[in-house]
Amino acid sequence: FYWRAVILWLLVRMLRSLLIINHAGLVIFIRSWIPLGLIDEEKELIRMGSVFHALQDQSKQSTRCTPTYIEFTTVASSFVFNANAGIMCILLHDIEDGSDFGSLLAEEILKAFTDKFGSRKEAFAGAVHMDSFQEFHQILPEAMTRNVERKILYRLQSTRGIKGCMFKTRSGGMAGAISGVDEFSIGANIADLEAASDLLVPRSDGIDWISLTISKDYIIYIHRFGECSLVSQCRNNVSKQKYIHAIENAVSLLIKLSELEWKLQG
Structure with a gap:
């Protein structure tokens, strides 16, 4: 397991994890590029999504603004929202990537997600099961490369x-x-x-x-x-x-x- 984690780190050093959550704070999609080495990694990522959702809500209530980029000690997080769909994309990546690149990736990922599954809150409301969106794993590489490339140009x-x-x-x-x-x-x-x-x-x-x-x-x-x-x-x-x-x-x-x-x- 250790060497598998090392190999993945070498292949995709800049990206850590991707979370998409609905307006209720429920995680509806997860993609992890670097294993955290936890016993129940998916559960911890779901908990992380809830924490980020609570942070956004608290910030909005106290400042009427929501963070779009946060830097921690070694990891940064970029946030992009789709108000119509009521969902948020959270991308954890290296600090060296910067806020501009992180937000570009998150923006195009979220756009591809709503293009695939709909852009209305009803599509993501309630107790949505993550299995409903597993097909997005096949679309994700294109969203992170060609779509971002077109946006930059x-x-x-x-x-x-x-x-x-x-x-x-x-x-x-x-x-x-x-x-x-x-x-x-x-x-x-x-x-x-x-x-x-x-x-x-x-x-x-x-x-x-x-x-x-x-x-x-x-x-x-x-x-x-x-x-x-x-x-x-x-x-x-x-x-x-x-x-x-x-x-x-x-x-x-x-x-x-x-x-x-x-x-x-x-």
Whole structure:
């Protein structure tokens, strides 16, 4: 059991546990990536869900606000609510993941859950048995990877000064879209970037990003990280300072996401 726990920790270090609870504080779905080593682990996680629910209620009554992110000594918790369905997603993860990545994961997990089982309180009210939602285990990996990936790209493309963006995954696939630039051209430029980077590695140098001016209206930025690349099409008439932070934030999130996907597949 000990070595099984160690292997799981190595594969998915960043995620700890996932709980989805209804408005009454009853846990209706559990996914644990790192065994806690308890005699009755499911019972303890259910109890944990009740504690978090009570914490949220107490906070709402005393401050009229509900926590969306809490850091403990070594673990953080991200909370996302769906008021219509009356359910809450609680994701326990490493502090290093940060609140932005944690909330993105929890948000897309909860959205996938309501898309699958309904978005009305009646679907999750009363003494709901967890067996009713076990099918969600098969949907969960997609919600945590492709759905989050699309959300990151959508947020980036919504930034002022950014016309479009594309993401090259570890597998070589491309996600997103850039106006007036085909996927093959982007792929060729990424290949050139990788070749140049490989040539410079022996000299203890490297390329993190390059820019390509494709017209008087647009400039393309290609950020490379590991086997992945983010391509951003930006407007020349908008100051770089308006969008560069959004690009850097997207790169940071995509790095965490690609690491998570690799560990889940491992």
